[in-house]
Amino acid sequence: GDSVTQMEGPVTLSEEAFLTINCTYTATGYPSLFWYVQYPGEGLQLLLKATKADDKGSNKGFEATYRKETTSFHLEKGSVQVSDSAVYFCALNSGAGSYQLTFGKGTKLSVIP
Amino acid sequence: DVKVTQSSRYLVKRTGEKVFLECVQDMDHENMFWYRQDPGLGLRLIYFSYDVKMKEKGDIPEGYSVSREKKERFSLILESASTNQTSMYLCASSLIRDLNIQYFGAGTRLSVL
Numbered sequence: 001g002d003s004v005t006q007m008e009g010p011v012t013l014s015e016e017a018f019l020t021i022n023c024t025y026t027a028t029g030y031p032s033l034f035w036y037v038q039y040p041g042e043g044l045q046l047l048l049k050a051t052k053a054d055d056k057g058s059n060k061g062f063e064a065t066y067r068k069e070t071t072s073f074h075l076e077k078g079s080v081q082v083s084d085s086a087v088y089f090c091a092l093n094s095g096a097g098s099y100q101l102t103f104g105k106g107t108k109l110s111v112i113p
Numbered sequence: 114d115v116k117v118t119q120s121s122r123y124l125v126k127r128t129g130e131k132v133f134l135e136c137v138q139d140m141d142h143e144n145m146f147w148y149r150q151d152p153g154l155g156l157r158l159i160y161f162s163y164d165v166k167m168k169e170k171g172d173i174p175e176g177y178s179v180s181r182e183k184k185e186r187f188s189l190i191l192e193s194a195s196t197n198q199t200s201m202y203l204c205a206s207s208l209i210r211d212l213n214i215q216y217f218g219a220g221t222r223l224s225v226l
């Protein structure tokens with residue numbers, strides 16, 4: 001079945017550091033890929049998405065590129081801020097009429113001043 | 114602004130009680146979802162509804178049921194709560210034409226004693 005594997009957290013970075021959160025996936029067909037973010041005390045919200053190979057999703061300074069050859073969708077940001085402290089979830093939908101998002105386990109990011 | 118409201122942020126119940134978790138969305142979305150979120154396990158889908166009175170089982174429906182009598186409201190029911198149902202429960206909604214963009218409530222943290 002479909003699965004998403006994220007790097008284990010927690011990740012602690014200093015402000016303005018470079019961020020990478022690794023995400024790899026296993027899926028049948030041609031999945032769409034997503035990053036969701038959960039800020040403290042809030043529900044998840046969509047951060048960015050990519051629907052086909054080589055697409056780059058971007059939002060709020062975050063980027064991720066859909067790499068079919070490595071089945072990866074790593075999240076990157078060049079300079080993190082304290083306000084980026086949150087839990088980040090990689091997710092996929094395998095398409096072909098599937099109604100289900102498959103989520104990774106989440107990676108907690110803490111950014112310190 | 115998009116809003117998914119879960120009726121309680123925290124609930125404490127006793128083993129064997131019948132528990133209702135309520136979720137309301139104000140976006141006229143067709144799809145609604147219930148997930149549970151556990152440390153190290155990420156989000157797991159319990160049930161999904163794509164229309165009033167329609168439901169589909171997710172990955173972990175055992176011990177749960179749902180009710181959708183009105184489009185805006187989706188209830189999760191624990192018929193006889195057990196301690197292994199202690200968890201964070203998240204409700205989400207989406208448009209039928211774009212189910213991957215899900216809007217989440219802030220969650221209900223349920224403790225079963």
